[in-house]
Amino acid sequence: MPVPVILDCDPGHDDAFNILLAAAHPSIELLAITTVAGNQTLAKTTLNARRVCSAAGIRGVPVAAGRDRPLHGPRRVAEDIHGGSGLDGPRFGQEEPDVPLDPRGALTLLRDILLTHPTPVTLVPTGPLTNVAAFLLAYPELAGRIERIVLMGGSTGRGNTTPAAEFNILCDPEAADIVFRSGRPVTMFGLNATHQVRATPEVVARIAALGTPLSALCVDLLTYFASTYREVFGFDAPPLHDPLTVAHLIDPSLTELVRAAVTVELAGTYTRGATVVDLHGVTGRPADTEVAVHVDAEGFWRLIVEAVRVLGDGAGPR
Template identity: 65%
Template structure:
């Protein structure tokens, strides 16, 4: 919704992957959000149904059985295109007149497959700004953040690809807290979409209180989008980032080395600090714009 509703970026495509739920469910959820937010004319494609090496592990303890528990959704009118997400990405990248930024907010399986199967797309990628990893502790294991933990081999491919990478990990997304004051701002939009956002974040809040003791839940994925919209919202530092693939207790951890202890070259920008006020201003404005657009379409009978 942030990418579709903020005028600073052009949303070229939406892709799904197995992650917090199965591919079937994440694709349905993407269709549901597009329908609810009035996002039309943007191709949506399903991608990989499992990680590169290990079986899929979902996060139904956090996001519920649907992967998007909380609101009740009707049957979405938005359909996915028949091509695989990797093929859609290749087509969009090579067909666009300028390099494109990829913003993966899930396991990196699709992106890793794109880079290994079609290395010729690399010059067409401006950067990869991802939500995943952490400079500190994890949220799936003590050391590993969920998106990287689900498919660490894919994350390793992305970080070693040579493409500019910005990592927005838990250390910065935990600064994007959906406090009661934030929820009140979405409710004050007085739109169906604003109320939907409150329902989504309220369900998520109950999970975070139960599992991690957070008074207010962090919203992770929009932080990566915000970094693309306005880099000043997310302050970053250069570092070497390696993905642990073999550790008995640390598999999937992102080893962030800003001081050069490991004598590895810098391969990423790592998000460190969030301007939360500016972040929420852009979020509320984007949802407000989509909500007004949807209300106008309902009045005029257009989509």
Template identity: 55%
Template sequence: MVERMIIDCDPGHDDALAIILAAGSPNIDLIAITTVAGNQTAEKVTRNALAVCAVAGILTVPVAQGASVPLVRAQRVAPDIHGESGLDGPVLPEAQIELDPRHAVTLIIDEIMSNEPGTITLVPTGPLTNIAMAMKLEPRIVDRVKRVILMGGSYTRGNTTPAAEFNIIADPEAAHAVFAGDWPVTMVGLDLTHQATADADVVARIAAIDSPLSAFVVEILAFFGSTYREVQGFDAPPVHDLCCVAKLVDPAVFETEDAFVGVELTGTWTTGMTVIDFTNLLGEKANTQVATTLDKDLLWNMTIDAISALSKGTHA
């Protein structure tokens, strides 16, 4: 079964890999790419999305720029991990397609409302500003979306504060709205994505494809790996966002556990924390499938297959 999806992203090295997997897998129909300020400003991450499309040969998928600031809070960016461009490392090619004139939120609403209910999955891999805005502007999308598979949160510890993961703390009010929505949500948090490291053997397999796209991916992973070693002490970089798309390619890629997920909005030390209740201590109905255990080999096999397919021009 082919899954139809919109990826809402803030490229970002791991977002770039997520786009490539979505475009290169025969199991995915990528119907739109939307961008949101997160890893860098909206202008920079949109430029990066267009560059990824250019190098991967993604020429027929609309790309629209979205929210440039969070709903309420001051903007956060992550140059310590992603560099000043948001996609430091490779030389970024010039865009080959024009940006869609619509705001990302409008594009998301248009696609969901013009397609059959239950046919489109939203895959947000950055702050959730665009998704929350779309819910507010057109509440009917909540009933029409098949599911939301988001990268964000954690049930152990954060990566931006001790309690909070970057995508959630970047716009916690938006995250609260998405988790509270009456739609199926899968949370792909740090506990899962820290298992998704691009180890040396993975990088060697990608390099062996020997194409401009595979060389681009190797350069992405080299920069990403260097910042993760320096800033967070990882031996190899965890490619977070890739895992969200992978769940649509093959549901066996990771296991989940049902839980209630709330987002802390007012804590002195815990703002942006995802509070995960696996055992119904809060008496709230489970609202999220929380990712727990990754099949790492399956993840990288499908990703390498996608890079190879795009390199041959056989899928985009």
């Protein structure tokens, strides 16, 4: 049976590919897309989610806007990586996407789906964890309807926004702390894993060779993404972080996971937002989080290229 999934995201170049992968693959039942402020403001990330769905013919999947700022502290965006629109590169034009915005809002949509879906649902957050934490606080009685939380964020090592902290966790450390301590099964794909799947020129050429409007849009996305990663981090190819979450749900053999205790640093002068991953069990805390440590990069890219091929004519998943 397909895995019932709700994507919670902040598109974002890599989020866009995660939407495509979740919509295209028959082993995923994409129930909804909720958006959060992160890579850009909420208005922009929500528009971007609708733009991606429109371009790929993904219809019938509700898109709802969530929280526009973190639970605590100032809002930050990643304009240096994702541009002023949050999805720079392709020319979407000024026309309104034909995929509408669900009027219920993210938390109400999540509640409605968890109450009515016949089986527990997997949440896949790939931006700041504000929406998920806010939901857990608002509806604790529905936590048991969450099968697991498979997230992109954190790292077993160093960060990418500060020396210690990865962007998604740093945007809302208090929300991340709530999620990791929620008691629901959590699987974490951090920078140590996502940096293993880089969109090399060979990968971009494979997508370009599909020769569809969607593949051309994806090439534009990856070309822009490569330019900012080269300028900001000196990378020769950009890591496509977020789709590792859905790729793992499609084919768990692509990723090696270990169990570890994960703590979010909330108060460190230089380390706020860091994920402290106890890989060697030195703290004595329960090893209650699955942490990705190794990825089959070629298997991952096969899934991505196939998703772009399946959706390439803009007629939606089949």
